[in-house]
Amino acid sequence: METPSCKFYVDPTADEETLKKAVRHVCKSVVKEWHGVEETLMEVSHITGGITNLLLKVAVTSSGVSPECVTVRIFGPHTEAVIDRDREIQGLRHLSESGFGAGLIGLFDNGMVQTFIVARTLTPPEISQPELAARIAKELRRLHETEAPFPKEPQLWADLSRFMKKASTLSFEDPKKKEIYESISFTELQEEIDELKRSSKSLEAPIVFAHNDLLSGNVMYNEELDKLYFIDFEYSTYNYRGYDIANHFNEYAGFECDYNLYPSKDVQYHFFHHYLDGFSSEKVQVTEAELERLYIETNVFALGSHLYWAIWAIVQARYSDIDFDYLGYFFLRYGEFKRKKEDFLSLIPLQQIDE
Structure with a gap:
C-alpha cells in the first residue's frame, strides 16, 4: 500500500x-481522517529530545476524530549526508508491520507524519536500571531477529567511509569553528578506522538487523500498559550485533558524556543474560563462553560507536541548525575512543589477531 x-x-x-x-497543512494533506478537519482545531506543540530533527505533536481538539494525535518529524537540514532516507522509509514500513516503533502515516518533502505513541521517553539513568535493562535487552533481541528487506551486510564500515568523505571536505565560515575543524587529523581518523576494521574482523561477529541509535530518548515506556517501545529508526540497517549493544551501552553516559557510567562487566552480563534468553518461555542455559564472546564483541565495537558518532558530529557541525556543540561532541567521543582503545582491543585473543 502506497504511503x-x-x-x-x-x-x-x-x-x-x-x-x-x-x-497543520501537511497533516491535513496526508492524514486521510483529517482532510475535513479545520486547521484551527489542530494544536501543535514541540517534543524535546532530538539533536538531528525537529519533532512536533499535533492533536485535534474536536471529538470523534481518530487518530487524535500524530507526530510530525521535520528532517534536519542536509541530514541526507548522514542518513539514507530511502533506506529509513523502506525500513519503517517493514518495522511497523512487525510491531516496532511508530507507524508511518504520510510523507512530505522534508519530513514524515507518524502515529503518536502514548508513552514517555526514558532517561539515561533509567535505561541502566536492572529491571528496565532486562526489558530493553529482550526487546533488542526481538529486533535483531527481524528480517528486513536490506542486504545482510554490516553497514558500519560503509557508513564510516561515507561520513569521512563528507567530513574531510567541509569548510566553515565561523572563524572559531574553522580553527577547531582544521585541528582535526583526518589521516589519523582513517588510520584508526582501518585498524579497528582489521582487528574486529577476527571476531566473526553475527550480523543482525540493528537499531544503531538506541539512546535513552529512543526508548519509550508506558507504565499503565507496562509496554516498552523503540522509536526513531533513522539509522537502522544490518550491522554487527555487538555494535548495536555497545552503542546502547555508550548511551548510559547521556549527552554529558559521563563515561564513568559505562556499564561494568557484571552489569553487562546482566544485560547479556536477558538478551540471550530472549522471550523463551523456558529458562535458557546461557554458557560462560557465550557471555564472554558477547562481552568481547560488544566492547570492541564500542570503539566503532565512538568513531561513528564522532565523525557524524563533524558533518552535523557544518549543516545542523540545532543549537548543539557538535564539534565539542566530536572531541568527547573521539577522546573516549582513544582512552578505551588499548583496553578494549586487548580483549581480542592474541591468536585471533595473528590469524
Missing part, C-alpha cells in the same frame, strides 16, 4: 506561527 504524500517543504527555521501553519 500518502504531499509536495510541501516545512521550513524548520520559520517563525513559530508560520511553522505551525505549515505543519
Whole structure:
C-alpha cells in the first residue's frame, strides 16, 4: 500500500506561527481522517529530545476524530549526508508491520507524519536500571531477529567511509569553528578506522538487523500498559550485533558524556543474560563462553560507536541548525575512543589477531 504524500517543504527555521501553519497543512494533506478537519482545531506543540530533527505533536481538539494525535518529524537540514532516507522509509514500513516503533502515516518533502505513541521517553539513568535493562535487552533481541528487506551486510564500515568523505571536505565560515575543524587529523581518523576494521574482523561477529541509535530518548515506556517501545529508526540497517549493544551501552553516559557510567562487566552480563534468553518461555542455559564472546564483541565495537558518532558530529557541525556543540561532541567521543582503545582491543585473543 502506497504511503500518502504531499509536495510541501516545512521550513524548520520559520517563525513559530508560520511553522505551525505549515505543519497543520501537511497533516491535513496526508492524514486521510483529517482532510475535513479545520486547521484551527489542530494544536501543535514541540517534543524535546532530538539533536538531528525537529519533532512536533499535533492533536485535534474536536471529538470523534481518530487518530487524535500524530507526530510530525521535520528532517534536519542536509541530514541526507548522514542518513539514507530511502533506506529509513523502506525500513519503517517493514518495522511497523512487525510491531516496532511508530507507524508511518504520510510523507512530505522534508519530513514524515507518524502515529503518536502514548508513552514517555526514558532517561539515561533509567535505561541502566536492572529491571528496565532486562526489558530493553529482550526487546533488542526481538529486533535483531527481524528480517528486513536490506542486504545482510554490516553497514558500519560503509557508513564510516561515507561520513569521512563528507567530513574531510567541509569548510566553515565561523572563524572559531574553522580553527577547531582544521585541528582535526583526518589521516589519523582513517588510520584508526582501518585498524579497528582489521582487528574486529577476527571476531566473526553475527550480523543482525540493528537499531544503531538506541539512546535513552529512543526508548519509550508506558507504565499503565507496562509496554516498552523503540522509536526513531533513522539509522537502522544490518550491522554487527555487538555494535548495536555497545552503542546502547555508550548511551548510559547521556549527552554529558559521563563515561564513568559505562556499564561494568557484571552489569553487562546482566544485560547479556536477558538478551540471550530472549522471550523463551523456558529458562535458557546461557554458557560462560557465550557471555564472554558477547562481552568481547560488544566492547570492541564500542570503539566503532565512538568513531561513528564522532565523525557524524563533524558533518552535523557544518549543516545542523540545532543549537548543539557538535564539534565539542566530536572531541568527547573521539577522546573516549582513544582512552578505551588499548583496553578494549586487548580483549581480542592474541591468536585471533595473528590469524
